[in-house]
Amino acid sequence: MNIKPLADRVVVKPLEAEEKTASGIIMPDTAKEKPQQGEIVAVGAGRLLENGERAAIEVAVGDRVIYSKYSGTEVKLEGTEYLILNERDILAVL
Template identity: 55%
Template structure:
């Protein structure tokens, strides 16, 4: 995992998608045109956290290196240093795998 030169703000997280399987358990090869974008990724960078009503900083629960699950339409796709990444709010992450 290469270090990126980007620091997300507030409660935002940068995630790199983990490639989906190209073959089903039954041995059927899935063509690129039929593949869905994976909904699993690895956290590359995290912001400092959000603020509550009193202005107190609430830290983010995920950390760099975590494998996370997120919704199909979560986040904003960006290209940074030639890599396709997603920037999303921590609330878009459904959970940590493992």
């Protein structure tokens, strides 16, 4: 896939319900802020620090991650829906 997110953004492919069950994680219905799962498909160059260097992003292409459900921007790329997220909206790698 040919998309390069800027700065500390990543592109995530959200996982379907059946895939989530397979991974053994179920988000509770009563969760205050429901997180969601996805797979990283592209990462940016990292946030620019005040010293002019970029901070390497902590996740890599292929990582399965949990992210905040209501964050990011949806894009449809060659028929598939993706999310462009900020690195800070990713909570954890599974």
